[in-house]
Amino acid sequence: MSTATPAINEPAYAPAGPPPEGHRARGVLALARFEARELLLQAPMLLTFALYVGYVALRLMGRDGMDDYPVLNTVDRQTQMEPLLFAVAVFICCNAAVLRSRKSNTVQQFDVLAMEPWRRTLAHVLSVIPYAVLTALVVVGAFGREALKPGAIGHGSVGELAIGPLTVLLAGVMGVLLAVLLPFPFVPILATIPFYLLIVVASAAGDEGGREGWLSPVLFPAQTGGDPVPTDLLGRPAGWHALYATGLCAVLACVALLRSGGRTRAVKAAAVLALAVTAAGAVGQFSLDTKGLDAARRTAADTPQKVQSCTKHGRSTYCSFDEWSGVRSDWAEVVGRVRSAAGGAAAQVSLTVRQRIGIGDQVEVDSALDPSSTPGEVTVGTRWGGNRVPEFAVGAATVLVGGSEDMTTQELCDDARAVTVMWLVLSTDPTPMDTFRNVRLSDSVSGPGQVLAPTNGLSLTGPQTTVIRELLERPRAAMTARVKAHWTELTSARTTTAQAARLLGVEVPKEAEKCEE
């Protein structure tokens, strides 16, 4: 490299007159942009964001049929935990960014520059916002994809959707605050553990119905895999919680600014406002009418007809919680299909399809519903799509064959009705053998097995399974005609599986005469 001093022809920086209005704010924004770009170049940020987006993409792509009917009041909550690892990276990288000057020994030379330390702290806080926005875009994208599906059920909550981005924002602000309060590089690593434990403890408290759990900005979702319930039964103060988390972000940011020397009137006013917002959010979380909520849950579980609306399709009535009204026509299509294979009075009988939920001490439990004893009433759950469709068909067929779901409480071993139920379900199915396999817990089409339904389901013996499989291998139209012709016998509790086999013209299994179960 040449050591000759180059001649500089370009004119030096020459601001025209004194700094204009907003000059200092623009300086902070310029630094925030710079810091945001620096954050983007940090390996943990890139890696965890790629993991986050990759995970969301995989979740959206790798689906089963049930996901074609997403319940949006659960989908919105799924978005909350997914960015947590990214939030940890934001926390650590923001902390490191604030400590950069200290680590690199530039404090002395930067302290005499025009921008005061508290404005730099503000810039660090602002530098997190693009990442919160980025998270919001992923959240909105993931949720939007589900919400735009024709089968999407219900609606999401903006409050629930805001928690993911707010978690990222809060993590960044906490990283900045921690660097201001405890300027040592190992602190964020150590702090991650108690923060995690705090969330676990708060989540556990929340699961047990304790409102204090909501004071944690992030809660791990409870009862994963449980059946969805109507939004108004969730009892989640999502909006208040989002307000609380927003206020908390602002409070922590203000503490960081004040601690950095920004004791200006504006910062103090912002701190007071942020405290008020946080307090309002916290109080709002606790102001939930728990007694009223319990009563509403009890009503929804015990006497759903009081809170449901119904639609008539053909001869049957379909009743659901309002958020599920769009699925009624799908239920009607299944009922119509099953009914088309039925004979006798069943082909004309009026059914009432009733959506039911199970609520114990908690909502969204994964508990089995008791069969309805009301004649002609078919139970349907709050999940739809995938295996839930043939399971519902089993329920509908059970009522068509036995008159009510109570039939499943009886001993059906060596009972022709089990064969008839399964025939109704499978004979009208486009892929009967696959459906037969999928609807059985054992995932096989031989031997004894439990068939799933919205309530009790059916226990099939080995011979019953054999007869059903034999039936499915025969010409469909001919077998349907035989079933309809022998409907009375095939729906009688006194008809055995062997008799049914004979009536339908299939080989009688050797062990058909004895009950295996």
Next chain:
Amino acid sequence: MTTASASGPVPGHSGRVASGAATVTAADLSLRFGGTRALDGVSLRLGHGVTGLLGPNGAGKTTLLRVLATAVPPDGGRVTALGHDPGTASGRLALRRTLGYLPQNPGFHPDFTAFDFVDYVAILKELTDRAARLREVRRVLEAVNLSDVRGKRLKRLSGGMRQRVALAAALVGDPGFLVLDEPTVGLDPEQRMHFRELIAQAGEGRTVLLSTHQTEDVAMLCHRVVVLDRGHVRFEGAPAELTARAAGRVWSSTERDPSARAGWRTGTGAFRNVGDPPKGADLLEPSLEDGYLLVLDGDGDGDGDDAAVAV
């Protein structure tokens, strides 16, 4: 610090003032660290051009520079720089907007590129017009001859290059007052020569205060020199005046002269002595360093001691 008597910021770009006038004045500055008086009634006046600040280790040079650069407030006395009083918040901010400071051991963000580092400093100097700021960063990097490596991370640059990046950072925003604390330490002769060119260029039209141990730097660069010792100004004047202090007081001898205040064997094998020469001594042409040694040895003529001398 009391309010500056100077009449507000001087109009013109970056607080520049007309040549010849005092741009920076310090009056009776004192600063104590525990039981140590780092500055004890220091007064000086600086104008355009490069002023050298000489002094032994512990003389208070860095402390004086830090006070003038607004890094630490003095316990007493007052400073006015480019018409701003750093004793007030608004004055301090105004001064910082037109100040370039290169500390003794500047830090670097190793993962930043040279461009990013200077850009970062430019942002902290509140150069808010993005296009103008980026242009300015390119300009100062070109000025310190680092355009070719501006995209390189600082950790990949040599010590000399990093020092030039620090100088570029100090120069960004075209400051009217440049405070340089031993910027040539650790540089090889070629780099030091280049740095001298840069500093000389920087001194054109601005006030530069250069702290150094290198009397050679002062001799080559500075139109004024201040000698500081134990928190006191021992000399303030032109380098030629400092050199003149040693006129007739440097002589050559074949053996070390015990009466000399300082003496050392030169490359020729003869001894160079500084002090009061014996009669008939073989007098030599004095250097700035000879004058500096005599001033430090308390051989001032009195007019430099703690006195503010107009530059």
